[in-house]
Amino acid sequence: MAKIKILKCHCGCVELELTLPNGFENLRKCNCSICSKRNAVVASVSINNLKVVKGETELSEYTFNTHTAKHYFCSICGIYTHHQRRSVPSEYGFNIACVDGVKIEDYKDVRYLDGRDNHPKDTN
Numbered sequence: 107m108a109k110i111k112i113l114k115c116h117c118g119c120v121e122l123e124l125t126l127p128n129g130f131e132n133l134r135k136c137n138c139s140i141c142s143k144r145n146a147v148v149a150s151v152s153i154n155n156l157k158v159v160k161g162e163t164e165l166s167e168y169t170f171n172t173h174t175a176k177h178y179f180c181s182i183c184g185i186y187t188h189h190q191r192r193s194v195p196s197e198y199g200f201n202i203a204c205v206d207g208v209k210i211e212d213y214k215d216v217r218y219l220d221g222r223d224n225h226p227k228d229t230n
Contacts, residue, residue, distance in 0.1 A: 108155075113204045115180035115187055121160035122187060122200070124151055130202060134217045140170065140177060144186050147210045148199040156188065156198045 109129060113122040130149040135141065141148075158165065166181040175192035179185060188200040203210050 111205050112159075113187060113200055114206065115161075115183050115185040115204060117180060117183035117185075119161040119164045119182045120158070120180045120185075120187055123157045123159045124200065124205070125155040126151060127155075130213070132217075133202070133213055133215055137218070140168075146186055146201045146203060147213060147216055149202050150191070150194070150197045150199055153190070153196055153198055156200065 108125045108127045111124045111126055113124055114120065132150040134148055135145070136148070161180070164181050165178045165187070168177045168179065169175065172192065174195070175189055177189040178187050180187065185204065186201050187204055188198045191197045191199050202208050202213070
C-alpha cells in the first residue's frame with residue numbers, strides 16, 4: 107500500500123500531498139549552484155504522485171541556466187518545497203525536511219551528486 111505524506115513549507119501556506127509507493131526514494135544532495143546554496147536533502151516522486159493541496163498561488167517558480175528544471179518556493183516564508191527535475195523531467199524532487207515528522211539527521215543513505223561539473227544532461 108502506498109504511503110501518503112504531507113509536505114508543508116515553514117509557514118504552512120503551501121501544502122503538498124505525496125503518494126510514496128516505496129517510501130522516500132533516491133535520497134540525495136547535489137552541489138550544483140542552487141542545490142549547494144539551499145543544502146536540502148531531496149527525494150524523488152513521479153509527477154503524478156505529487157499534488158498541491160493548499161497554497162498553489164503562494165508558490166513561486168524559479169528557473170536558471172537551461173530553464174528546464176522548475177524550482178518551487180513558498181513566496182511567504184521562502185522555503186524550497188520541490189522542483190521538477192532537469193535530469194528526469196517525469197519526476198519531482200522534494201525537500202524531505204518539509205515532511206511532517208522527518209528528521210533529516212536520521213537518514214544516512216543520502217547520495218552526493220556532482221551536478222556542478224557532471225550533470226547527466228550536460229554535454230561536453
